[in-house]
Amino acid sequence: MNPAWRLILLGLIWAAPLAAAPAPWYLWQSKLDSKLVCLQTSPGHGWVQIKGPFKDNNCRH
Template identity: 60%
Template sequence: MRTLLLTALLALSLPSLAAPAPFFLWQSKVDGHLTCAQTSPGEGWIAFTGPFRDAGCRVPYDAPVNRR
């Protein structure tokens, strides 16, 4: 019983250690359009710059986090 409880507690605590995936600014190979996403929008896109912390691709990933 103890082993089961310990395993369950460890399994539930692991996601709290995971960091969110970074965002990248992607550029279209066709028309140069830019979009911000965590993963590539498709084959016609190349990583332009990044990583960023926010979905607007404004805060660099290495910038300090403002915690309240």
């Protein structure tokens, strides 16, 4: 393998984790009783996303 390709491959492997970011948080409301929860993914059927994305798990920022 060409030394230049080795450097490129090594750089890509090293840089990949640096590109990762935390998943955003969303405010979800229940259709059944209007309860609110802050989650990164849908709690399931019967829930509607009403605000987001947020950076924290309190859905404030």
